[in-house]
Amino acid sequence: MTLKYVATTCPYCGTGCSFNLVVQDGKVVGTAPYRRSPVNEGKVCPKGTYAHEFVNSPDRLTKPLIKKDGKFVEATWDEAYDLIAQKFKSYKPDEFAALASARVSNEENYLLMKFTRGVMKSRHIDHCARLCHASTVAGLAASFGSGAMTNSIGDIAESKCVFILGSNTFEQHPLIGRRVMQAKKNGAKIIYADPRYTATAKQADLYMPFVSGSDVAILNCMMQEIIKNGWEDKEFIANRTKDYEKLKEVVMKDTYSLENVSKISGIPAESLKTAAEWFGTAESAALLYSMGITQHTVGVDNVRSTANLQMLTGNLGKRGGGVNALRGQNNVQGACDMGALPVVFTGYQKVIDESAHKKFADAWGFPDGICEPKNGYEVTVMMDVLTDNPGELKAMYIMGENPMLSDPDLTHVKHAIESLEFLVVQDIFLTETAELADVVLPAACYAERDGTQTSTERRVQMWRKAQDPPGEAKVDWQIISELAAKMGYADQFPYQSAEEIFDEMAAVTPSYHGMNYERLNRPEALHWPCPAVDHPGTPILHIGKFSHPDGMGVFAPLEWKPPAEVPDAEYPFVLTTGRVLWHWHTGTMTRRSATLDHEVPTGWIEINPEDAQALGIKDKEMIRAITRRGSVDVPARVTRDIMKGVMFMPFHFKECAANVLTNNALDPVAKIPEFKACAVKVEKITEA
Numbered sequence: 001m002t003l004k005y006v007a008t009t010c011p012y013c014g015t016g017c018s019f020n021l022v023v024q025d026g027k028v029v030g031t032a033p034y035r036r037s038p039v040n041e042g043k044v045c046p047k048g049t050y051a052h053e054f055v056n057s058p059d060r061l062t063k064p065l066i067k068k069d070g071k072f073v074e075a076t077w078d079e080a081y082d083l084i085a086q087k088f089k090s091y092k093p094d095e096f097a098a099l100a101s102a103r104v105s106n107e108e109n110y111l112l113m114k115f116t117r118g119v120m121k122s123r124h125i126d127h128c129a130r131l132c133h134a135s136t137v138a139g140l141a142a143s144f145g146s147g148a149m150t151n152s153i154g155d156i157a158e159s160k161c162v163f164i165l166g167s168n169t170f171e172q173h174p175l176i177g178r179r180v181m182q183a184k185k186n187g188a189k190i191i192y193a194d195p196r197y198t199a200t201a202k203q204a205d206l207y208m209p210f211v212s213g214s215d216v217a218i219l220n221c222m223m224q225e226i227i228k229n230g231w232e233d234k235e236f237i238a239n240r241t242k243d244y245e246k247l248k249e250v251v252m253k254d255t256y257s258l259e260n261v262s263k264i265s266g267i268p269a270e271s272l273k274t275a276a277e278w279f280g281t282a283e284s285a286a287l288l289y290s291m292g293i294t295q296h297t298v299g300v301d302n303v304r305s306t307a308n309l310q311m312l313t314g315n316l317g318k319r320g321g322g323v324n325a326l327r328g329q330n331n332v333q334g335a336c337d338m339g340a341l342p343v344v345f346t347g348y349q350k351v352i353d354e355s356a357h358k359k360f361a362d363a364w365g366f367p368d369g370i371c372e373p374k375n376g377y378e379v380t381v382m383m384d385v386l387t388d389n390p391g392e393l394k395a396m397y398i399m400g401e402n403p404m405l406s407d408p409d410l411t412h413v414k415h416a417i418e419s420l421e422f423l424v425v426q427d428i429f430l431t432e433t434a435e436l437a438d439v440v441l442p443a444a445c446y447a448e449r450d451g452t453q454t455s456t457e458r459r460v461q462m463w464r465k466a467q468d469p470p471g472e473a474k475v476d477w478q479i480i481s482e483l484a485a486k487m488g489y490a491d492q493f494p495y496q497s498a499e500e501i502f503d504e505m506a507a508v509t510p511s512y513h514g515m516n517y518e519r520l521n522r523p524e525a526l527h528w529p530c531p532a533v534d535h536p537g538t539p540i541l542h543i544g545k546f547s548h549p550d551g552m553g554v555f556a557p558l559e560w561k562p563p564a565e566v567p568d569a570e571y572p573f574v575l576t577t578g579r580v581l582w583h584w585h586t587g588t589m590t591r592r593s594a595t596l597d598h599e600v601p602t603g604w605i606e607i608n609p610e611d612a613q614a615l616g617i618k619d620k621e622m623i624r625a626i627t628r629r630g631s632v633d634v635p636a637r638v639t640r641d642i643m644k645g646v647m648f649m650p651f652h653f654k655e656c657a658a659n660v661l662t663n664n665a666l667d668p669v670a671k672i673p674e675f676k677a678c679a680v681k682v683e684k685i686t687e688a
């Protein structure tokens with residue numbers, strides 16, 4: 001028996017914990033602590049502990065599949081590549097779209113972006129950041145000039161006040177929650193606002209339950225109190241920001257008084273006052289947010305409002321402060337950095353910028369050029385185009401994403417995907433989306449590849465191969481390269497290793513210029529921006545100046561707007577959705593992990609006891625949840641943990657899929673859907 005330990009990075013949340021994969025006779029059999037990581041110092045949450053369990057699942061895809069007469073038939077790689085190449089070549093550039101993945105490596109996202117823009121010459125590439133933090137990228141870029149978490153994870157422990165808004169940090173980013181607890185132990189006040197009394201709420205010094213969708217009103221109110229009491233950082237505002245008077249004009253309105261915002265949000269005025277005082281007078285105050293802020297039709301406004309608060313209080317460019325946007329998936333930050341977005345190449349170099357466009361065209365050397373210098377479609381817009389404008393988009397290549405469970409209004413998504421002429425899905429399991437494909441390509445999982453991923457704190461870390469992929473499965477970069485070669489572009493995809501791809505990417509990406517595998521192959525790795533090989537990386541952004549050309553931060557005067565769909569007589573409750581500690585997104589990996597699946601085997605809908613009593617609903621009773629998009633039968637969980645008038649569903653479970661119900665109304669700038677608030681009614685199920 002041979003046993004070895006391979007240190008790698010967790011494939012689940014954006015925290016970026018490291019652990020060892022335990023390998024016995026060439027197979028991954030367990031995990032063990034890796035104590036040298038400064039992120040998690042040897043500790044992991046349940047998902048990390050059992051991250052080996054799905055790796056050798058009997059459900060893994062092991063051979064390419066081609067659909068014939070409605071059924072999948074096993075095929076050789078050559079048969080699959082020949083069919084895909086022949087079909088892809090038959091489409092005009094903008095009839096093709098690709099979805100990259102927050103679950104695969106930087107190298108593979110870079111390569112699918114290059115394939116889409118270089119081989120297919122299409123403008124349309126996006127990925128699931130559209131569903132989680134597209135508003136962060138757009139909002140923080142507008143406020144600060146850079147759309148990423150400003151501080152580092154370890155830094156949170158040094159804060160004197162932590163305000164968590166729209167993030168169940170202790171369940172969704174548990175090892176970041178650990179830093180919040182360290183701050184608390186050091187005397188910090190913890191403020192938490194959320195419609196649910198979550199694990200995070202239990203640790204807070206001040207818990208503020210609020211009606212989903214009132215974030216801008218709450219933040220404006222806190223800023224009004226801070227200004228009224230003279231707690232704003234006058235020097236920071238004067239020296240480092242623009243448009244303060246415009247902000248002040250809005251936030252000082254009577255609309256945002258304690259009394260009025262208490263009515264809008266449901267938070268007692270006294271709590272709002274206390275939150276403003278604790279936050280405004282702390283020596284350093286960190287703001288943490290996640291999808292409770294971003295997944296709204298006002299997602300960009302919400303994000304910019306958090307930036308306003310931190311500029312007002314001078315909590316940027318310093319330890320213990322920051323706008324800490326907690327990115328969801330392991331590599332959602334990296335997929336954005338790699339240009340898997342419809343408006344940018346790597347490092348947020350704009351597609352419409354002619355010099356950036358020429359730079360990439362020259363570097364890649366496609367003899368027949370690349371896509372036009374025009375923005376493409378976001379994934380949410382792709383789905384609308386497919387249903388509303390048949391024939392405009394005809395083919396799609398989806399790598400490691402499962403929109404058939406993750407996207408809003410699943411009936412609409414199914415209609416959209418079934419409208420495609422040709423769909424290729426590359427994944428590790430036959431997902432709900434893969435079932436609709438014409439060709440399925442079997443991919444390697446995180447434990448079977450080398451590569452890098454970029455965590456929420458912009459730390460670029462290594463994945464290290466621990467075992468071979470099952471059967472004929474291949475790593476994604478190899479599949480993309482071989483397909484490109486079949487289509488006549490072998491010279492542009494000559495790679496023999498992930499490292500070669502990383503070096504090519506770093507050469508065209510200023511924020512990654514100074515990185516290479518030798519520098520990354522150590523526990524602390526590097527935070528971007530890292531512009532030169534002798535640069536130490538940048539754990540804290542915006543020290544001394546912001547990333548805008550003039551170095552100034554920009555305040556945004558923002559009025560509160562309600563969600564696109566609010567309760568009415570027919571649909572009298574607010575439905576909000578989210579995740580649970582034990583599962584990950586569409587459950588493809590965690591529901592195949594026996595331990596995690598045993599803990600939480602199915603979904604539910606949370607209902608406040610007063611609402612349940614009025615409706616005659618009992619705990620665990622199967623009920624029907626109905627919105628304007630559809631209905632789902634789901635067990636009721638009657639609990640005081642959810643505020644009256646609001647209901648909550650986790651979205652991991654296909655048998656009671658929350659996203660059948662959610663609203664696909666979009667933020668006008670970021671095109672992110674409003675997962676966090678729609679109108680719902682529930683009914684008892686009566687036998688026909």
Ligand code: SF4
Pocket residue numbers: 010011012013014015016017040043044045046047048049172173174175176
């Ligand atoms: Fe993995 Fe996130 Fe848990 Fe860390 S906190 S072990 S990165 S799921």
